Amino acid sequence: MPILEWLNKGEAIKTADRVPYRLLQADSELSYGEPNGNMLIKGDNLEALKALLPYYKGQVKCIYIDPPYNTGSAFEKYDDNLEHSTWLSLLYPRLELLRELLNENGLILISIDDREHAYLKVICDEIFGRSNFVCTFIWEARSGQGNTIGHIAENHEYILCYAKNIQEVSFKKITNVANKGNYSDEKGSYKREQLRQWGQGDRREDRPTMYYAVTAPSGEEIYPFRPDNTDGRWRVSKAKMDELIANNDVDFVKDENGRWLLYKKIRDGRVTYSAHGTLLTKIGTASTATIELKELFLGIKIFDTPKPEVLIQHLLNLVTNENDLVLDSFLGSGTTAAVAHKMNRHYIGIEMGEHAITTSIPRLKAVIDGEQGGISKAVNWQGGGGFTFYDLGETVFDENGNINPKVDFKTLASHIWFVETKTPLLQCEKSPLLGVHNETAYYLLYNGILGDKKVDGGNVLTSKIYEALPNPKEPFSGKKIIYGEASRLSSAKLKELNITFKQTPYDVKAR
Ligand SMILES: C[S@@+](CC[C@H](N)C(=O)[O-])C[C@H]1O[C@@H](n2cnc3c(N)ncnc32)[C@H](O)[C@@H]1O
Structure with a gap:
C-alpha cells in the first residue's frame, strides 16, 4: 500500500x-x-x-x-x-x-x-x-x-x-414516516413508488434474482424493461413482490404506450428506513x-x-x-x-x-x-x-525506572493488568488478586495491600504472605503471576506452586 x-x-x-x-x-x-x-x-x-x-x-x-x-x-x-x-x-x-x-x-x-x-x-x-x-x-x-x-x-x-x-x-438508519399521499384505496391514502429499477447502472446481470415475470390483473406477464426495451430489473425479490401484491400494496398502471408500470403503495404513517x-x-x-x-x-x-x-x-x-x-x-x-x-x-x-x-x-x-x-x-x-x-x-515511573511514590495501589494495579493482558482493568477491588485472564491469575503486592501497617509490609512474597493470598474463584488450575518487591520463596517452591514472580519496579513494563 x-x-x-x-x-x-x-x-x-x-x-x-x-x-x-x-x-x-x-x-x-x-x-x-x-x-x-x-x-x-x-x-x-x-x-x-x-x-x-x-x-x-x-x-x-x-x-x-x-x-x-x-x-x-x-x-x-x-x-x-x-x-x-x-x-x-x-x-x-x-x-x-x-x-x-x-x-x-x-x-x-x-x-x-x-x-x-x-x-x-x-x-x-x-x-x-x-x-x-x-x-x-x-x-x-x-x-x-x-x-x-x-x-x-x-x-x-x-x-x-x-x-x-x-x-x-x-x-443507524434514517427513519422516514410517509406523508399523506395523493392516492387512496379501501385501506386509506398512499403515495406511489416505482417498483421498476431502470437506471443506467442497474444492470440485470448484477442482480439476476430481481428479474422475473409478474402477472398483471389482465393475465399478461410483465417484465421490468427499460423504456428502450433493454436492461432493467425489479426493486424487490419475487417473494417480496408476491407479498406486496397479496396485501393489495401494488398498483398496476398502464402508461401512455399501453405498457404496465408497477407502483408500491407507501401508506400514511408507514415507516421506511434509509442510509445516511x-x-x-x-x-x-x-x-x-x-x-x-x-x-x-x-x-x-x-x-x-x-x-x-x-x-x-x-x-x-x-x-x-x-x-x-x-x-x-x-x-x-x-x-x-x-x-x-x-x-x-x-x-x-x-x-x-x-x-x-x-x-x-x-x-x-x-x-x-x-x-x-x-x-x-x-x-x-x-x-x-x-x-x-x-x-x-x-509519571508512573521516574527517570530511573522506579515507581513514583505517589502512585497508589489502584493505579499500579491498572497499569500492570493492562501491560500483561492488553485489556483495561474495569473493576479494581482492594485485593492483591487483580483477576484471571487466559488461565493466568495476576497478583500485586504493593502499598501494604494485605493490611500490614508497615510501609513496605506485605510487599515481599513469603510463605506466610502466599498463604494469605486470596484464591481465584474455582475451578482454577492455571499459572499465577505475582508482582512484588522481592520473593523469599525458592525457585523450586515457585515452580511447585506454578508461580512466576515478577519484581517491582524492574519487571513492570512501560507498555
Ligand atoms: C478546532 S478546535 C476544536 C473546536 C471544537 N470542536 C469545538 O466545537 O469547540 C481545536 C482544539 O484543539 C486543542 N488542541 C490542539 N492541540 C492539542 C493537544 N495536543 N492536546 C489537547 N488539545 C489540543 C486546541 O487548544 C483547540 O482548542
Whole structure:
C-alpha cells in the first residue's frame, strides 16, 4: 500500500510508544454535579490518551476530533515544509492511541479542511486500514461566500470517517414516516413508488434474482424493461413482490404506450428506513456555532472555531446509543462533551488550552443546570448529571525506572493488568488478586495491600504472605503471576506452586 513520507516521520511512528504514562489527578473543586464517569481532562492529548489506555482501551464507541487545521497561524515564521511535517507528526501518534481506545464496533470521525484532507486520508489509511474507511462527509460549513482561497469561496469542510473494524460497526438508519399521499384505496391514502429499477447502472446481470415475470390483473406477464426495451430489473425479490401484491400494496398502471408500470403503495404513517448520506447540508454552520456559544457567554465571542451542536448530534447518532462512551481529544469549547451529555452518552473530553477551564467547564456546568441552547429543545434536555475534572499528574515511573511514590495501589494495579493482558482493568477491588485472564491469575503486592501497617509490609512474597493470598474463584488450575518487591520463596517452591514472580519496579513494563 502506498504510504506518505515526511520529515521526521520515523520519530512520529515511535512517539506513541515512548510517551510516558502519567497519572490522572481528579480536581474536586473544578468538578461539578454527580460523579458519573464523565471526564474533562486538561493537558496535552498525547499524554492524556496514553494515561487513559490502561482504563479505556477498546471501550470507546465513537471518537470525534476537530484538530487544528494547519492554517499557518500556529508558527510565527511560516515554512510550509516544516509546518506541514510538524502537523502530520502531531496527528500520527495521537491517531494511533485513539485507535487503541476504540471499541471493535467503534467509529472515528475527524474534521478537516482542504489543506490537509488528502494527507490525513493517507495516514488514516495507514493507521486504521484502507478497508476500514467508511466515507468522507462533506459539511456545508458556510452558507454564504465563506472563506475565499484564491478565487474560490470555500464553504465546506470534510469529516473523515473510519471504523475500527468495518465488519463490526453497525450504522443507524434514517427513519422516514410517509406523508399523506395523493392516492387512496379501501385501506386509506398512499403515495406511489416505482417498483421498476431502470437506471443506467442497474444492470440485470448484477442482480439476476430481481428479474422475473409478474402477472398483471389482465393475465399478461410483465417484465421490468427499460423504456428502450433493454436492461432493467425489479426493486424487490419475487417473494417480496408476491407479498406486496397479496396485501393489495401494488398498483398496476398502464402508461401512455399501453405498457404496465408497477407502483408500491407507501401508506400514511408507514415507516421506511434509509442510509445516511455523505452530504451534510443545513446541519448548522460555523456561524450558527459561534452564535450558539455567544448565547451561553453573555454575547461575548469566547472561542474562535466551535462546531454547532446539531452537527455533533448528527455524527454521534450514526452509531451511538445511550450510555455509550464518546471521546473528543481536541475538545475546544466543549461542544462534543455538551452534546454527548444532552444525549445521555458518557464522555471524555481532553483540551490543553486554558479554555478547558474558562470555556468548557462553564459550558458543561450550564448544561448540567439545564441550559436550553443548541440541541436542548430537540432532545428535551432537562439538566442533571455531572463531570469530574482531571489534570495530568506525575509519571508512573521516574527517570530511573522506579515507581513514583505517589502512585497508589489502584493505579499500579491498572497499569500492570493492562501491560500483561492488553485489556483495561474495569473493576479494581482492594485485593492483591487483580483477576484471571487466559488461565493466568495476576497478583500485586504493593502499598501494604494485605493490611500490614508497615510501609513496605506485605510487599515481599513469603510463605506466610502466599498463604494469605486470596484464591481465584474455582475451578482454577492455571499459572499465577505475582508482582512484588522481592520473593523469599525458592525457585523450586515457585515452580511447585506454578508461580512466576515478577519484581517491582524492574519487571513492570512501560507498555
Ligand atoms: C478546532 S478546535 C476544536 C473546536 C471544537 N470542536 C469545538 O466545537 O469547540 C481545536 C482544539 O484543539 C486543542 N488542541 C490542539 N492541540 C492539542 C493537544 N495536543 N492536546 C489537547 N488539545 C489540543 C486546541 O487548544 C483547540 O482548542
